[in-house]
Amino acid sequence: MLKLKLFVQESWLLLASSFFFGLLIAVTNAALSGKIEQNKTAKLNELTRTLLPDAAIFQPVQAEIEVTLPDGTKEAARIFEALSADKQRIGWSFMAHGSGFSGDIELVMAADKDFQKLRGYNVLVSSETPGFGDQMKNDYYRNQFVNAPTEPLTLSKTGNPAAVDSQIVAITGATVTSTAVVNLVNTFVVQIKDQMTKKGLIGNVSQQR
């Protein structure tokens, strides 16, 4: 009993202020969490819309599609069906991530409605070296993925970056980042395409709406 009294005597201010501060954070969170979530969704939609400009709605794909990462772990892929204003499918968008030169790279990618050609990517998260790996956000590198086939891509040091093919020309001085982007595209695109074909989401079956 004495111990409890001593405990309260010594720490009542800490207990009371922790309660008060907790309340303050809870109130701020309640007031702002909606807006924070809205910002996240808006960013994702904005980035995806630049890849699929005609898309009006992004509908999450319900079918379970698993991607095996290079380290052997499996995870559920986040895929969205992009629909035009009159509910016609115009493409697909999905998230892809992997390790870059410094920290994780997270991309939002898009493919055409038959999943035959990529529509490019946008960077959601990256902390690549400014001026070097960071150039993966620039058109020079990004445009090489636009209309590239949805099959394993290869990276080369020389070549024509303007050519629409499965060969990607690396960024000078940022080989690790260039390789990382190609690898994560290969990991996600090929597996997602395979499983979506198996599940009949793409291919000959056309969804009626």
Place this chain on the structure above:
Amino acid sequence: MSASNDSLSSPYSAALFTGLWKENPTFRLLIGLCPPLAVTTAVKPALTMGLSVIFVLVCSNIVVSLMRNLIKPHVRIIMFTVTIATFVTICDMFLKAYTPKMSEMLGAYVPLIIVNCLIIFRAEACASKSGMVISILDGIGMGTGFTLALCTLAGIRELLATGHVFDIQVMPKAFVPWLAFQMPVGAFVTLGLILGLITALTRKKGA
């Protein structure tokens, strides 16, 4: 309160102005050096970080000053940390809600204000011994000094690394950007040169 009756204004102005130059946290005391090195690639994020620090510093100084007679000495550090963490969390949420791009740019450095020793130092050295007005002025003064230091560093780095200041083209188009200044090495070099310059200037003054 330590204010004497004969010169009431002096402790207040001292509290407000010491942090700007005489005890500038970055350039003279060399404390809280994580943000000056990490977020000074451009002026905009540096200014946002500076304003966030002013907010946290003023709020934590107010709370610590109010509680100064109630805090038991051996739990004071944890009390300061809880107080600072609360205001940093609130500040972080506001940035995420109203300036999401800036919040993303600053990344983990906003939550890291919690462990910035400038704030806990002012709580210990000033707010836990002074009245509310002095503590608020001290928070504003020290925070402004810190912000000015951040902006100076960021201005130099942004100018040399991109040719822009505050996203406005300053250097001629022919200027070749010094990319190294955008990387950590640029922060160390710039801070080192500024500190060297300040030491040289103040030494001359003393001689």
